[in-house]
Amino acid sequence: MILSNLLLNLSKKIxxxxxxxxxxKTTSVNEIIKTALTLNxxxxxxxxxxxxxxxxxxxxxxxxxxxQREIGMETIYQLTCRDKNRLGLFSDLLAASAAGIRNTLxxxxxxxxxxxxxxxxxxxxxxxxxxxxxxxxxxxxxxxxNGNEIEKPPMLHVGVAAxxxxxxxxxxxxxxxxxxxxxxxxxxTQVVYEIDQAxxxxxxxxxxxxxxxxxxxxxxxxxxxxxxxKECPGISIPEEY
Amino acid sequence: xxITELKPLDQIINMVQPxxxxxxxxxxxxxxxxxxCGDAQVKNMAGMIGGIRNVVGTIVLExxxxxxxxxxxxxxxxxxxxxxxxxxxxxxxxxxTISETFDTVCIPAVETIGLGKTExxxxxxxxxxxxxxxxxxxxxxxxxxxxxxxxxxxxxxxGQADGKCEVGGWKNDCAWVLIYERLKKxxxxxxxxxxxxxxxxxLSVGPRELVWRREYEDDFK
Numbered sequence: 001m002i003l004s005n006l007l008l009n010l011s012k013k014i015x016x017x018x019x020x021x022x023x024x025k026t027t028s029v030n031e032i033i034k035t036a037l038t039l040n041x042x043x044x045x046x047x048x049x050x051x052x053x054x055x056x057x058x059x060x061x062x063x064x065x066x067x068q069r070e071i072g073m074e075t076i077y078q079l080t081c082r083d084k085n086r087l088g089l090f091s092d093l094l095a096a097s098a099a100g101i102r103n104t105l106x107x108x109x110x111x112x113x114x115x116x117x118x119x120x121x122x123x124x125x126x127x128x129x130x131x132x133x134x135x136x137x138x139x140x141x142x143x144x145x146n147g148n149e150i151e152k153p154p155m156l157h158v159g160v161a162a163x164x165x166x167x168x169x170x171x172x173x174x175x176x177x178x179x180x181x182x183x184x185x186x187x188x189t190q191v192v193y194e195i196d197q198a199x200x201x202x203x204x205x206x207x208x209x210x211x212x213x214x215x216x217x218x219x220x221x222x223x224x225x226x227x228x229x230k231e232c233p234g235i236s237i238p239e240e241y
Numbered sequence: 242x243x244i245t246e247l248k249p250l251d252q253i254i255n256m257v258q259p260x261x262x263x264x265x266x267x268x269x270x271x272x273x274x275x276x277x278c279g280d281a282q283v284k285n286m287a288g289m290i291g292g293i294r295n296v297v298g299t300i301v302l303e304x305x306x307x308x309x310x311x312x313x314x315x316x317x318x319x320x321x322x323x324x325x326x327x328x329x330x331x332x333x334x335x336x337x338t339i340s341e342t343f344d345t346v347c348i349p350a351v352e353t354i355g356l357g358k359t360e361x362x363x364x365x366x367x368x369x370x371x372x373x374x375x376x377x378x379x380x381x382x383x384x385x386x387x388x389x390x391x392x393x394x395x396x397x398x399x400g401q402a403d404g405k406c407e408v409g410g411w412k413n414d415c416a417w418v419l420i421y422e423r424l425k426k427x428x429x430x431x432x433x434x435x436x437x438x439x440x441x442x443x444l445s446v447g448p449r450e451l452v453w454r455r456e457y458e459d460d461f462k
Binding site: 128171175 | 396
């Protein structure tokens with residue numbers, strides 16, 4: 001399989017930057033295209049989120065496809081286990097590959113009760129480790145989770161998330177180890193504001209030998225900083241910010 | 242034990258409103274331990290409903306979830322008397338056992354919360370989802386299907402901080418941090434690293450049924 005630009009860069013150990021675009025509660029893709037254009041040339045690939053914080057937004061598949069087709073930027077199609085069971089996830093992965101998407105990010109997903117439709121049924125048929133395994137089975141063995149053959153298997157790379165802010169950190173790292181063991185090819189972390197924490201995490205996970213992109217989210221306001229500090233598990237923003 | 246909780250009274254009143262003759266049924270089993278369906282609660286309910294509707298009788302059955310009990314004890318008690326509706330203070334299994342026995346409306350007076358443990362009187366905690374595929378050995382006796390809000394099988398998600406879960410406002414423990422700590426304490430951390438395959442949800446597709454297998458029958462010979 002030909003490597004995606006993202007994996008090509010990562011495999012050459014080139015310092016790599018990815019961006020993130022959040023489709024919102026709209027049928028308009030103007031903002032998405034506009035944002036993608038501002039990122040174009042600065043990032044290797046752009047993440048397209050999947051209902052982050054359990055808010056019901058436009059699905060990521062079409063925007064990801066559109067950004068690739070119209071702008072020629074590579075995307076990382078994020079998928080969470082919250083809204084779809086293994087059939088739904090499998091279908092979307094086939095569709096993503098058919099649309100020429102090359103990277104996917106296997107996530108657990110924020111819980112429905114924390115989102116804007118708190119009475120929704122949370123799915124979590126798979127967890128993020130099992131989703132990672134499913135992607136690799138689809139790509140490497142050309143089968144679904146039950147072993148049924150795919151006529152033309154997808155060409156996808158699969159990345160995973162990790163949280164360097166987690167306390168205790170060891171179970172988080174042991175879970176990441178499992179993700180790598182089932183075939184995760186790259187790691188994107190939760191946002192980190194303390195440089196030592198990022199360094200520490202990279203040191204602790206060196207043995208996994210998997211390219212890791214540290215999450216950075218520029219703070220736009222004091223209000224945003226306070227929100228992160230208060231609302232996001234484990235994220236603390238140092239005073240000097 | 243099956244944990245139950247009294248429904249809001251206005252909801253119960255709305256449901257009993259269309260019926261004249263009400264018969265209140267309670268449960269000596271789990272419902273009594275929960276203090277929701279016992280003798281005292283049945284009397285109390287009969288008193289409250291009695292103010293607006295005609296309560297023609299009450300009974301606290303020994304396991305209303307047992308068809309044999311309903312067929313005998315409740316049948317004998319009600320006899321040929323006309324009852325418009327049973328107000329049932331029992332779990333969903335009890336309510337349906339009665340509903341399947343009589344051609345009479347059954348009104349639930351309690352919510353069925355789940356399978357759990359009694360910590361002290363008044364504090365009951367869900368501990369089992371009856372998934373039909375028990376992994377408690379792997380997880381050091383802590384059920385992630387029940388105690389992890391997402392039912393994750395391979396470790397904690399990003400929604401935990403200091404061992405607490407963001408779902409439910411940081412009051413519950415993260416099941417996977419508990420599992421990690423306990424496995425570590427028992428010298429079994431290797432178990433944590435084992436990859437667990439996707440759940441076989443086929444095993445819990447309802448309605449589930451247990452029919453004695455041969456080996457059970459042999460026990461009774």
